[in-house]
Every structure is written in structure tokens, then in C-alpha cells.
Amino acid sequence: MQSFRKIKTILTPLDKVNVDTDQIVPKQFLKLVQKSGFGKFLFYNWRYDDHEHLKSDFILNDPKYKYSKILVAGDNFGCGSSREHAVWALLDYGISVVIAPSFADIFYSNCFKNGLLPITLDDETIEKLQREIGEVEVDLENQKIRTSSENISFDIDSHKKKILLEGLDDIAQTLLYEKKISEFEKHSKIPSVL
């Protein structure tokens, strides 16, 4: 998993609430056997018309946002199906940060298994960010978002922050303690639950 510390790009404002994982990656692309390459299917129905041509009225297709790595969206981002492909597609496309007033639980959790930073901010701040046209710096270590005029703080669970800073997913983290775990297991009294 890639580590995440700091990035500076312009924001892509996606003015939609309840962006569900089927909008992020439609079901027909879940059948691919490989794990990489989901980026081209990101927001497929919004990005392409029926003839697979890019739709000019969808924000991600605006050349201005081509190198943006930060997506700003509405409430309940990532709701719906638990497909982890949604996170894979965002990362593969080049998005490293999603900022929203709220996230769906499984999506939020999947972010930290793959190195995507989800940031929760209040509606007012999000609205301000949606209007931000210059480059914005997201600094995970100091939990700051720096715009041309403001310095916005954000909260993140310290353990989750560590995961992203070090690029170690849960399994890799757990394995750091492998010796201690095996030692503990030897003497464990935890009953097995039938």
C-alpha cells in the first residue's frame, strides 16, 4: 500500500450527495479478474455517453481538473454495495483524497486498506472548498488543508492516520507484532465461540 503524507493540487468539486459505489464503479466492471485498471471505469456512467465518448458536461472530463487528486463531494459518499473496487478505481484514476461531510461505513473502512484519505468536514467548510479555484494542500501529518486564504484543520483517528502515513495496512501493521501475538496466543484463554 502507498503511504500518504502531503499533496497539493486543485480540487474537483463533485456537487452530488449519496454518491454510491455503483456510480463510482458500475457493476459490469466488477467481473474483471485483475485488480488494477479500474480507473478507466471510474464514474463510468457520468463520464461516458452510450457510445463510450467522454461527456463534456461532467466535471472530471474538464481538462482543467485532469491533474486534480482531491475530490470534494456531498453527504454519504460511498454508500451502497460494499465493493472495494470503488476505492481501487478512485486510486487508479489518480484521486488520493476525498473530502465530504460524511462517508458510508464500509467505504470509509476500505479507504484505509488501500491508501486513500477520506476527510470529513462540516457542510459550511465543504461549500467554501467547492468554490476554491486555486491549488490546495492536504497535509495529513499536521491534519491541515491549506487554501490560498485559509488553514483548515481536520480530525482523523490517530491509528488510521498512522496507517496512511506509514503505508501499512491492517495486516502489515498486525504482522509487526507477530512475535507478541504468537506468544499471547500460546497462553490465550479466549473461549472459542460456537
Next chain:
Amino acid sequence: MNITEKILARASGRQRVVPDDIIFANVDKVMVHDVSGPGVIKVFDKLKKQGINVDKLWDPTKVWVAEDHFVPSADKLSAQNVVLLSNFTKNYGIEKHFKYGMGQYGICHTLSHEEALVLPGEVYVGGDSHTNTTGALGSFACGLGHTDVAYVLLNGKIWFKVPETLYFKLNGKLPEHVMAKDFILKIIGDISTEGGAYKTMQFGGSGINEMSVESRLTLCNMTTEAGAKNGIVEPDQKVIDYLVSRGAKNISLVNGDSDAEYEKIYEYEGSEMEPIVAKPFSPENISIVREAPSVELDKSYIGSCTGAKYEDLEAAAKILKGRKVKIRTEVLPASISIYKRAMENGLLKIFLDAGVTIGPPTCGACCGAHMGVLAKDEICISTTNRNFPGRMGHVESQTYLSSPLVAAASAVTGKITDPRDLN
């Protein structure tokens, strides 16, 4: 402690847990299907490259595998995925692989109860968001992403934050024309699609005690649409009888304490409940059926883990008996066992006489995969669980979510119809 807290305390070897505690729980059962299974295989491949040993699962007897999203194989890629899944179960010695075309198979959540694969008090996780369904048996059931499922498959454990619990109390029975589906849509309309985010949604009260196990499954199934971590009902004799009749043994119930605490209690009067639809494009966008917009429907879809259990088919058959459908109507029983019972009890004949097409068990068009997906501008009434844009097909199609009674009544009239208003 309430029931969820008690199950999590037991699974983590603690005397007591309270909301927000982080616990490491022993998992009892795990499920993957033909989308999350290949997803997990991809994660295994990645782990292998990192030098992690993925040669053995923690306990293959506690794992089962369903083929449901893309069977019958919708195209070459889905066929390939099913082969991949078969190789996976063979390599890891997983015996409970319910295969399309080989006896009992069906939608994963339906198998969890039809085959008594999960018992009360157990911790059950699955690679699908609607894993919440099975909480109706009195277990802690929740969905996970592929990486988390991979971790559980290798280690048999996973961490949870103990959720706060919202308690939904139903006083008195639902009227005959109202189903559990109407009740859960009403709740989602009231609390919104994120009203249950990372919380437990527990259902109780005299109306729930009166309810069949299958109706409770419908309630817990759609806690997912409210964003809940899990849905749960305290198990009773009905659950024991239901599971024993499906071959379960050694059932021990875990129930909440009398002084259990809840973050919030919502009360509903059964007699006041009405048939409900959720309009496009969100399950929270509800309307009483009699006040729903007068749209010309193109299709009625009776299928999925939410709306094609035996009781759901029985409700639809009650309406369709002796009537003809006016719009395209499909019934897809959620498992072979349900299909067979529907055949033995004459439901399939009622459907066929009414003009309905009967399909095989599959997630099918519920997730827009295949088997009757919607065209641009088509409008469908459906017993499924989600109506996001494009969920059942074209991104400009529309889905209204309803109970099987309403979906069947609407199939007869071609408009969204309250079952009481049929001639």
C-alpha cells in the same frame, strides 16, 4: 448490555463492552460470493507478493461460498469468475460452495437462513453489504470490504468498534396489506440513508414478536440502506423452530439484559402503518402508495434477498391469483429451496397463469447485472433494496422500491397500486 453488546463481549472474551470500545472478535462464519470472492483472491495475490503466507485458511469449515451475482454466467468474464471461485474453494478445501446447476444454490443472504448456516449469538461477516440480513436470526452480522474478508479468512478474527444501538419498537401487528418492507422503508424515510451510520438497528416490541422470521429478515436486510453496521432482532422460539427445521443443532440464544441501554428508542404503532414506496433515486425518498405519483410502469420485478423469500412469493401470489399482469413481470425465487416450495405449493402455476416469467435464483437485475435490466427511461417497481441511478440498468431508468404485495398489485394495473385498491 443489549444483545449486540453481549454477542460482541462473548466473541472478544470480555465480561462487558460499551459503545465505542474497540474489540477484537472471534468470527464464527464467513461468506464470499462471485464478486467478493474474486476480490478476496486479488487481495490474497497482493499479500502473497508481500511474503505473507496465504496457503491456508483459518478454518475452511466456517466459510461458505455463494454464486449469485452473475449466475447463470452473464458473459465470458462472469463465467471466468465462477471458474476462479471454484478453483479457490477446491484449493482451500471449502466444502460449502453452493453451485449454480448443482442442487441448492441462491443468493448468499438467503442461503444464510435457508441452510441455517448462521446461528443465534454468532459473529458472522460477509463480503457483501447486505450481510446485515442475517441479524434477524439473533446474530451479529455485518458486511466487510475484500481486504477485511481476506484478513478474517486467514486469521478468524477482526476488530470492531462496538456500535451504539437505535431501538425500533413496533407496537401491535402490521395490518394485512402492510409488510415488513413497508415498515423498514418508513423507518429509512424517517431517519434517512445515513441515520443508522455505524450504529446497530435493533427491532423489537409486540409487532416484531408477532412477525415471522422471514419478515424480520426483510427488516434487517435494509438496515444497510440506513447505513447501519448491523441489524438485529432478539431471537425467540420462532427462530429456534425455523433453524431446527432446516437442520440446525446446538442452538444457544444470546439475549439482551433487562437493563439494556439504547442510544435512542423510536416507537411505531402497527395499526397506523401504510404501504410505502421509495421513489427514485434513494431508499429514503418515500411516499405512501396511495399518494405516489401516477407513473406508467414498464415492469414489475419480484426478486432479490430482500423480496423473493418464500413469504414474499406467497404475498405476490395472493394478489396475482386469478389475475393477469398488465406489464412485464418477473419472479426470481431467491434460492432453489424456495423455488421448489413455490412449485410444490402451486405458486409457480399462479405466476405463469398470470403471465409472469419465472427466472432462476440470482441477484440478477437487482444490481443491474443481467436477467431483465432496465432500458433508458424504463420505470420499474421492484421488491429489491436500492434505487440509486442506474442500479437496475440504464442510468436514466427509474426504480420504485416496494413490498411484494404492492409490486404484484402494480403489475396488475400498470400503475403504483395499493393492494387494497385492486378490484
